[in-house]
Amino acid sequence: MENQTKLVKNQSKTGQQKYYVPEKTYWPILGSVGLFLMGLGAAHLLHAGSFGPILFFTGSLLLVAMMFSWFRQVIQENQAGLYSAQMDRSFRWGMIWFIFSEVMFFGVFFGALFYAHEYSVPQLGSASSITREILWPNFQAQWPLYINPDPEQYIGPKKVIAAWGIPTINTLLLLSSAVMVTWAHWALKANKREQLIVGLMLTIILGIAFLSCQVYEYILAHFHYGLTLSSGIYGTTFFMLTGFHAAHVTLGLIMLIIILIRCVSGHFTPENHFGFEATAWYWHFVDVIWLFLFVFVYWL
């Protein structure tokens, strides 16, 4: 069944578009309560409070429930033909702002990695460092930093993840996944529904394979190599960058699965498919970040 969304449907006799304003809902307040509980829970967690995990988990559940319900309502409104061309533009601009914040977010963590790798560690290890002279005279600068300035307080990693191995496989997995989503994208443009669905399925399968390898890599790093968030600056930057990347891959996979369900349900036309476009672009974005990780975290 093909559901056509007619964007020009909401036009009055004077040619003006009707901009759909929905009924009042409690999604926003639900999201706020969820976020509040998450924040409260996280703070408790960090201060070793017993309520921390429960609050955080409850808050996350509420937030996820809100997002699921709200987005479902948006899809239903869209399929009912309530959205005008201006609404489509609103969604695209909303995406731009979201992506801008995402770019800034990763920029911060790459910036921290760059600063530590190129400035802090070499500077501390240099002969002219008075800090080193007074506090840590035995400090040797290297990257990865295996021996921290205070190695008794912060035990460095025994080993780090080699670039040639799981990370190389992961790069291949994500690249293939992006090839599949591009193949699916062309299929949607050419109105080939079956190719679109197969392409999306393969995209998702390869993405799940990537996440599985990452889980395995994390277990290896955390339990066998002594590489953790608190094993020094190398471990910190490694897990912050790869961790948040994996979270974004997870988010991208959820989006892809929803889009797949929508494609199977007959949503989207070759001319009208913002949901697909946005998700496909986001998947490319996640892949590009991985390329940067591959080069700057695993190789350099």
Add this chain to the structure above:
Amino acid sequence: MLIKIIIIFFLILIVYNLGSGLYYLLKDEGRSNRTVKALTWRIVLSLLLFVLLMIAFAMGIITPHPV
């Protein structure tokens, strides 16, 4: 040094294509092929970069940091 410049150049091209894909997503509103073309270029360049990295590694031009 040259290899580093080539890698950075590829990364810049890749980000440029990703960016132009986003731009066309905003501007063309699904009515043209420019978004999917930009994203196709993005993945092609990424695959080329990966092959370049593997060749450079195989030839010993670049070595990953020690483990």
